[in-house]
Amino acid sequence: EEFTVGAELPLTGTLARVGSGMQEGVMVAAEVFNKTNGKHKIKIVTIDDESAPAKAVAAVEKLASQGAVAITGGYGSNNISPASDAANKLGLVYITSGGVDDSLVNSGRKNFFRINNTAGYEKAVQGLLADMGVKSVSIVFSTKEATSDLANSVQKVLATKGVKAVTHSFDPAITDFKPIINKIKLQDKSEAILMVGYENDYVGILRAARVLKPPVKAMIGVWSLATPKMASEFPDLMPNVYGTALLPFPAHFDTADGKAFAEAYKALYKKEPDYLGQFGYVQSMLLFEAIARAADKGTVKKGGVAEELRKTDRDTLIGRVQFGANGDNPNFVHRMGQHQGKNIVIVWPKETATGSMVYPGLPW
Amino acid sequence: MLELNNLSVRFGGLTAVNAVTLTVGTHDVVGLVGPNGAGKTTLFNAISGLVRPTGGTIRFDRQDVIRTPIYRRARLGIGRTFQIPQPMHELTVRENLVVAQRFGTGRIDDDKIDEILEFTSLADKAHRDAATELALTELKALEVAKALATTPRLLLLDEVLAGLETSGKRRFMGMLKEMHERFGVGIVIIEHDIETINSLCQRVVVLNFGQLIADGTPDAVFNDPEVIRSYTGAAHA
Amino acid sequence: MLELDQVRAGYGAINVLWDVSLKAEAGKLTTIIGPNGAGKTTLLRAIMGLVPVTAGEIRLNGERLNGTPTWEMADHGIAMIPEGRMVFRDMSVEENLIMGAFHKSHRQHVKRRLEEAYEMFPRLRERRTQLAGSLSGGEAQMLAMARGLMSDPRLLIIDEPSLGLAPLIVNELFEILERLKAGGRTIVLVEQNTERAVAVADHVYLMQSGRVALSQSASEVQLQHLHDLYFAR
Amino acid sequence: MTELILQALYSGLLQGGSYALIALGLALVFGTMRVINLAHGELVLLAAYIAYSVESGLGLNPAWAIPIALLVVSATSAGVYWIVSRIKQDREINSLILTFGIGVILTNLILLIWKADVRSTSSSWLQEAFVVGPLYSMRSELIFFVVSLLLMGGLWWWLSRSWYGRALRAVSSNRDAAKLMGIAPGRTELVSFIVAGMLAGFAGVALYSYGVIQPAYGGALTVKAFIITVLAGVGSIPGVLIGAVLLGVAEALTVTLASSALQELAGMTLFLLVLFVMPNGLMGAARRRG
């Protein structure tokens, strides 16, 4: 039996970059699923939501009218929120990894699932800092929603642990970070800098830090920093920088699932998989499997997909995934990686570490 | 009706109007003459509120109007024309007058507008676009028509006759005289044609380098040696 | 030198000139007079290509001029002095004058011509660095005149140069016109001051309602008669 | 504290230089044609992506992209002019939407060609620190600051002293009168667009060498450039420099003395304050009335 799954993703506009990254994961998941699952087939229909809420809603509605049985995708909580509402109204499952805002899971959407959340990032960052034994941190974060949420909660946790954390929020439009770094250098005198932003922000901050050379011992960031792409594109900026990472690089996939993913990804896109693809893959794969199970029971059209998803308990590329009543994945804990030479080494948590961290360690 | 006291206007280092003291009565027709760049237009601008004087006072009907905004001075009864005509863009000739009348007087009187159009020979151009479809002299006529539509009590005319040929001038002067008598409008008119001034005005004032250098009957003023030297170049009366 | 043959022109739907034919002889001053709205300015603009000619022919020394873009008129040694409103308001007085000598063949003479222009209108020297847009009406008129003379044109087309000028300056203006004529320039002059225009002219055309109503040599013109006939409406 | 402020002033100055470079082409076209080219940011971005291709594809220093960027971007800019010149009426407002449309086209072309990834130079030579006493900057920032000053000086000279520059201003001031002087308005305006394109070319390569680019960035660049152009006053080149530096310094000082979240707020407030005091911009002249 063939099922249509809708992918509502930003392929143009401000979120185009992350949206297309996630889309790659979705496509790979379909490819792998169709190859391995003999019984059912998944057909992906993608609609670009143009990074805009109203269009995300329309996209979900259009996907529904084209017979989609569930939606995977979504980026940015402001797009996910109305889009998942629309899906909810239409009785469709909506699964994502693109929004970490807690209000997404706290407002009673019955068919909403997500595999990652702020708490998972926060644990990882804080665990790394604890391993380093850092006593003072300067947190530089973008005033966007996801980033400020994460930064603020990390600051709170650190405060309870007796770590001094100074925050510097910056407007996303900012391009010159030297004045901020200079404040850290001359006023904060922290031991580490934590960057909570996006790729362009990291590049700006690291550049400014490389010029001003503040006396810190580590530069730490969150998503999209500890990636092979960053290592190859900014060889001067990345050495010894920390960031959340699902996998080391070069990636060695131990699990069958991981191998299948990596092979299919390379075959389709001729490049190394990145974290966006992995998240997209995991969320979609879980969805497809739930659809398959529901199909076997004949409950796809009767809310069976959500029911099956709720039963999920499985080790994935991002660790063990289960869904709580609100659709959130309580097990989610990110890992921290570090750029070491051309490689990315997982340095936290101890259990999954592939090497030891270079600390103190800076790009300059 | 209009009293200027020590009025001055400076642009940067240039004093365009220099301590001018002048009174215009309700029934006066005053000619304002002087060399190019003497400050005549600037004086009008100050009276109607388009430039802020750097010193002195302006009273209209005994009331200090120096801080009164332009539009309110218009409603008080100060009407003016622009030396370089400024029709209201995007409107027809007739609409120009409607706006002037409606906002200058608060009322609409179609007959009056027809009368003014007739008066200024614009009746057959009433539906032309004022900004793009008129010749220079027609634009000047429109300037007068607009000012008239606001039913002013003091009319400041800036070279409205320039560019008119002799008979047109004569007709226009007749119109001004009639206006003066019929509506009791006080007039200050800037004009370089001395014959026109002679036949229109009982009183002439002369500006030179922003200063008032003569004030009197046309006869007296145009025979003043200083006026002859700086302005006319020859005796005219 | 300049010849118009059955020229029609106007603004879009409004036709203004109706089959106008006239001639301006080399080295002579031809004046065009006529009541307001007769189409004099339109005629001059049509010659310069600023108003499209819909019928007829304009010739310069026998060569067809219709359709020549305005900016190529300078190549033919033609300059027009428009009304004072047409100065470059956002440029200084001196830059305005310099623009008058924009054509390649005149650029090297700029310094000397500037000096001549200031000589002619000392007021402009005083206002050298002022923006032309802030000049008084008369000053702008002088500037337009001086700018037109910067290119030392062979054929000079002038629209109401005395407009808004003080009597003293008007006298000077007509002296300048005399001098230009004596210097062998061909001039087409539109002027409202008919008396003085006819006095300097060699030939007079009278326009009325877009048509040439009369063509006479200046010496034959009886002004009073003309006024009674054509101007009174 | 003084050290902080000194660095803020210095950073602001350099940032101002880069803002000015980005604004220059827009200011030129605005000053000479009263046309606001809303595709200007995209032109700058196009040059930046060309620099990226030269660096990553050919392995050369991005500076080598300058000739190609100049060529491609000025040709594109000429294309923009060709379209703008086809507008028959209300050029001021219609050109807005026209160039906006062109900007949309360019953004999407860039997206299709170069993908949505974030790009920036990887040349370590350009990113190296340049230190004078207590003042720190990136080498590329300083280099392009100097380039920016030189270009500004050149443009200023060209506009105010050369025949072509004067012709440009004359056309913008009074088209018919300019024709009477023997100036072909169309050709002159084309040149202004081509020069604006070249300036955008420089700006783009500069941007790539010290900033981070992505396809959706063009609009933000246009807005910054536009703000500086307006701050400057119509067509004033010194105004562009003063306005840009003022903005850069105000932003840097806000970050240093208050919060970096308020940087944009400070910039906008400064912009409004200047306009309230000087409604015609820093170097704009008031019009004569009456």
Added chain:
Amino acid sequence: MKRVWWLAALAAAYGAVPLLLGADNYIMSLIVAAMVIGCVALSWALLGNLGGMVSFGHSAFFGVGAYVSAIVTVKLGVPVLAGLALGGIGALLASVVMLPVLRLRGPYFALAILAYAHIFRILATEWTSLTGGSGGIANIPGLPTILGYDMSGKTGAYLTILTIVLAFALAYRAIRASHYGTALRAMHDSEDATRVVGVNSTLLKGLMLMVSAFMAGVAGAFNAHYINFLEPDYAFNGLWVTLPIVAAIFGGYRTIAGPVVGALVVYLLDQLVFKTLIPTGHQLVLGGLLVAMIIFSPTGLLALLRRKDHA
């Protein structure tokens, strides 16, 4: 004759559209989104056509309207319909802060308003206690039930925004037909000339700014209750001004129907046709369409249709 056409159009808008398309959620949500843009476009065009002012900052009014309405309904429990009106009034009050920019002209004005939009966005981000900061406000109440009909569905939302737009269009028409309308038209390039005949141009322009702000504010408020979610980047997004400008000019910003028709045509064409043809990068076609439109029919779509009519 003309009146008959208008009545037919009205009947189609109120009757045929919901009946024929009401079942299709997707089409209806496109139409509603287009109408929201059309409403802002109308307000933008009013300011442009009557006030002679091109604004790049209508997103300021849209955002303020959205926030005010969201806050009063969520925090104070004000009914949604009253919230819509308060949203409009909030935007109007925001425009009062902007009155000093009326001294500015042309692009100076356009950008100054944009600066306000940026400032408001930053305020909405930083004033966390009131606005929820960058996280925004979720679970904004939807449109209420009126006369037993639940307006929170697609058809209800459509009828609501249609009525709002219609009311605004009528108000616009009344202003334009009045003497104030004529005086406003006159002011564009000749402000001094209108002042010296007694027009208080600053007041008139100020009023137009306020009316326009009110309209955009109501549109923003409506959208907040329709999408049920708000955050600064979204509420003050530049798209809330660029799309309406495109729509208004495309349809013909000098006419009253133009902006709304323009919004519908542009948005629906883009989403239904171009997006199907080129799933990503379809804006390319839209850009091309805009360019072609300005060159071939600069006065807008309606003028183009009218011309075809005569030919």
